[in-house]
Amino acid sequence: MKKLLIVMLLNIPVQLFSQEPAQVRRLGYDTVSIHHEHAYNREELKIYNRISNRLYKAGTLLNGKKEGIWRTYNENGTLNRVEEFHSDVSNGILLTFETNGSLQREQYSQNGALEGILHEYSGGILKLEEVYENGKLNGWRRVFTQEGKLQEEGIWKNGQRDSINRWYYPNGKMLITYTYRYGTIAGPSKSYSESGKIKAEGNYFNNLEDGSWREYYESGLLSAEGNYTSGKKSGDWKIYSEDGNLMKTQLYKNGLLIKERVESKCDVLKMSQ
Incomplete structure (x- = not known):
């Protein structure tokens, strides 16, 4: 449905009243105003590049304010920007394009504030998805690599990270997960090796490691366990060998x-080698 809307917007003619008698006036060197007989309070405005005389911007004014679809063009004549206005305020769809004509950004506004889903592209590949409510990130957010693979995803609330957020390796495997609350890391976290095995798990509070933590070998066996207090190791930490034996306590x-x-068991092993 959205793709159909975009196509329709791109094909709406600049002169909405082209079949009606019109009065054309030049406002300065680079601006042309077109008034139509049956729409005295509405005028089409065309702004041209002063050097090349190519069309730079075109749209409609209603009672002197931007209304409806406005287009901005590149020097080569291709579309640079399509934006919908109501009473001089961005209201509706906004599209921006790369110089080759590929869609670069798609977003929606309501009374000047971002609303709904935003998409960003690079070379035709989706790079970013975000959900807005009343101008603030409010919902899921996904970031993609240049190849289009998922790099980051998470939930945002009132413009701040909230709940579980995840990051990924280039191969698609999970890299790390954080739990956020009001924009700060607070709660369980897990990190993984590139093969997908868990490396460490524990808790955060106020962006710092806090509470019980465990670290693992690539085999999945426990390598260390202990506690953090405000991002610093505290108390006893137990260190294990790759075969699961307790080696030392720090x-x-x-x-x-x-x-x-x-x-002592490790000491005996060392003596026998």
Whole structure:
């Protein structure tokens, strides 16, 4: 439905009243005004490039204010921008285009504020999807790579990240997940290796690691576990070997290693090698 609307907008003629008697006036060097007999309060305005004399911008004024579809053109004559106005305020669709004519941006406004779904493209490939409500990000947001692969996705509320947000490796595997609240990281988080295996998991508070954390080997076995306080290691941290045995226990205070106890079994193993 939206694609049909875009096609219709691009094909609406600039002169909406071309079949009616018109009075053409030149306003200065670069502007032409067209008044139609049965629409005295409405005029078409065409603005030309002062150097090349090519059409630069065209649209309609109603009682001296922008109304309906306005178009802006590149120097080569291709469309640069299509924007819908009501009473001089952006209201409706806005399309921008790359110099080769490809769609670059599609968004909608209501009374000057972004509303609904926004899309951004590069070279015909979708780069960004966002949902707006009353001018603020409010809903899902997705960012894509130059190849069109999902790079980031998450929920936003009142212009801030909220709930779970995810990032991905170029191969499509999950990189990391954060839980947000009012724009700050607060809650569970998990990071993954490029193969898809979990690397670490724990909690955040106020953008810092806080509470219980676990780290893992690529095999999936536990490599370390302990606690963070305001982003710093604290208390006992247990370090495990790749075969699952406890190797040592480290004591931290404010992120500093205070002491370390090596498990006797590991000492025996070292002596036997």
